[in-house]
Amino acid sequence: MLVGLAVILGACVSPIEQKAPEIERPSSEQPSKARGRPGAKLHVELGTAYLQAARMGVALDEANAAIGFDPTYAPAFLLKGLVYAEIEQFEAAKPAFEEAARLAPGDPEVNNAYGWFLCSQGQEDAGLQRLEQAARNPYFSSPGKAWANAGLCLLRKKDDVAAEDRFLRAVAQDDRDAVSMYFLADINLRLDRGLRAKQWVDTLMNKRPEQGVDLIWLALRIERKLGNDDAARKYAEKLRADFPGSIEYQNFLQGKFE
Template identity: 30%
Template sequence: MSGGRLQGFAAARIALLAGLALAMTLASPVTAHAQPRQDTSRGGNNAGDDETQRRARTRLELASAYYAEGRLDTALEEIKRALASSPDLPQALNLRALIYSALGDDPQAEESFKRALGVASADGDVLHNYGWFLCQRNRHAEADVMFQRTLALQQYRTPRRTLLVQGICEARSGRLELAEQTLKRAYEIDAANPATAMNLSDVLYRRGEHERARFYVRRVNNNAELRNAESLWLAARIENRLGNAQGVRDLGNQLRSSYPQSREASAFERGGFDE
């Protein structure tokens, strides 16, 4: 977030909404629920083991902070130190995968995800993030498997975020009817989430369900803290399809006054409603 506004909406294309979804997906890489394997074959060394784990988790917390700041190389160094202390810490492997993904090193990212799942096959955070990684690379069938495994976990506490990215992936692969069903499930769980409302509105717009699309995008635009150029532009496109010329003008005026340099304002000026 910046200045109290959610960033990353891209109403014209579902694929461009991925930025916000990813930010939500990676919100807490340190808080996975699975625990690393413990070596119980040797007795009397619990204090040493505890100190090793403490050091690893301290490094992990530092890496997470650096990652959040975009200091990826520094984050990676801290993760390497964490894994040197605790090679099977799934949270560290998960974060390493995210860092490598952000650095564009897909082979290393995937290796880290697979290693994390080898340690903790029922870790919902890892499954969720690996599913999103696969979706971004258009490996939709594999992504579906990861999302389904995530949602099947009884202890998984945030199904709404997995349903959101699953719906985005389904839309990106052209499965709009299925995407609508998935995003409606996410919306039923968390109707206040603007990312879900925007994605659902965009899917409905693309399916020709313009009245219904209007309902969801208005939920975003009626909140001054949430609306932005992308949400206004989606609303303008919907009103254009509904033949509401005055509504289109009003939304265009808001775009011009609030976001004059945005690509959405430029698209409005040239009448690119169907681009």
């Protein structure tokens, strides 16, 4: 956790005065006697499906309907924030996330989503605090997602060492986490640890037969760094064959590898 401790004129904070982060089960899993809760949950479930299908207008309607049924249901405001963030209406997203966090300060799903939103808006320290709170919550079913988001947030702060630690935690939770493995390879390449970078990129390629331009370009640069000319040439040919118009292939032709 990123915790600041101020000591002024020799004063100290007693253990009783220190407030530990709240730990809650996800609000969607908690029982409630609120009359409108069943309707709110149904609308959030529908809205989440519409969000995943990129039907943003309908997803927003479902979020608002859920709030109408139960204005104390944090996932309804979380859904609203996610929709607004997805369509880049960040000023509208922020109060929705804030209300979700006010209603359920220890909800790991809220802290994960709101934490990443804060990171994406340049508030990395505040975002990291929420992400790590979510990752350490024993009730969170997807702690790897929060660790991966924390890694991405730390990359925004250009802290490769701390980011590597969070990505390693993410992969420990989910060994299929392609995003974390990609950035572990990328970080190790930047830190001149070519063999370790190659191990990560090879692992990722074995787990994901479909290989995008980013992954091929990274693998090419790693093999080139290691002096494996034949392997680098193979990836260059794959770039030419599959992504001839890509920026990565143009960089290869121009000798821009950094």
